[in-house]
Amino acid sequence: MAWAWYRAGTVSVTANSDAVTGAGGTQWAAGNVKAGDAFIGPDGKIYEIEAVASDTSIKLRTDYQGTTASGQQYAMAPFAPMTQAVYSKLVELLNQLAGELNVGSVKIGGAATEVALAVLGDVSLEADDSGNQITTLSRNSVSRAALLMLATAMAPRARVGLVNDDTDNLHIEVSTDGSTWTPALSLRNADGVIVVHQGIEDELGNPIGGGGDQPIAPGDIEGAATNTTSILGKLAADGTKAMRELDLAALQQALGTIVGRNLTISTSDPSGGADGDLWFKVT
Incomplete structure (x- = not known):
């Protein structure tokens, strides 16, 4: 019923x-x-409406106490507490949204330890009228976290964002149980340096570098073996992409394995060998 009196x-x-x-x-x-709802009859008394049978018929919870009469003025108004009325409107709204939302898969509110909003299925974020789409995750202080959590069957397995480590550094961390987190990479907010926490391996599991919370910097690969037979070269000290060191024996062995031929890399002129062998003269 509307919030005004009804007297039609x-x-x-x-x-x-x-x-x-x-x-x-x-x-x-x-x-x-x-x-x-309340019904005020021709006798001026208030009665509770027990049931609405039709547009022209209602039933009172108690018998009418006045005299029999017809063609009389009356009034009706909502008599339920406001909280009940709001609840009824909320139920009505959820029923209206049932065709678009899977009611039961959306949780709104709850205790601080509960999910504030959980949506099942794909979620799309569209740009506003300006053409931008900016999503912000904010925390109250550096002792708190602002994270994008990735999970398998709702079990957290990776997270990206700001952790509660009293810094503004960006972190990428992984977990096998959802409670203990292993840092993989972090990006220092102060200078943009990438810090490798656990080291780097190639696809065969061979260590390349990193680890020890130290950044990979021009001039070296932190944590890599000093023996260049484990890697073919190191980054140039001046920060260019040129190789500072090159282990010819390691390169010869690697390329020979790839092409399936005997391969020689030497500063000398080609000599010996058989048909199909490869010889590279380095000057």
Whole structure:
């Protein structure tokens, strides 16, 4: 029912009867009146409406105490507490959204330790009228976290963002149990340096470098073996992509394995060998 009084039409009442009949355009069953609302009869007393049978018929919870009369003025108004009315409206809204949202897969509110909003299925974020789409995860202080959590069957396995380490550094961490986290990479907020926490391996599991919370910097690969047979070269000290060191024996062995031929890399002129062998003269 609307929040205003409803007075359309007239009523007929009978002494000691719980039946009320409407006329002259009453529309009680059209959402204007519901069980629990108040009915003020021609006798001026307030009665509770027990049921709405039709637009022209209602039943009172108690018998009408006035005299029998017809064509009389009356009034009806909501009598339920406001909280009940709000709850009813919320249920109605959720029912209306049921065709678009899977009601039950969305949780809104809850205790601080609960999920504030959980949506099942794919989620798309579209740009606003300006053409931008900016999503912000904010924390209250550096002792708190702002993270994107990645999970398998709701079990956290990786996270990216700002952890509660009293810094503004960006972290990438992994976990096998969702409670203990192993740092992999971090990006220092102060200077943009990438720090490798666990080292780097090639696809065969051979260590390349990194580890020990030290950054990979021009001039070396931190943590790599000093023996260049384990790697073919190191980054140039001046930060260019040129190789500072090159182990010819390691390169010869690697290329020979790839091409399936005997391969020689030497500063000398080609000599010996058989058909199909490869010889590279380095000057």
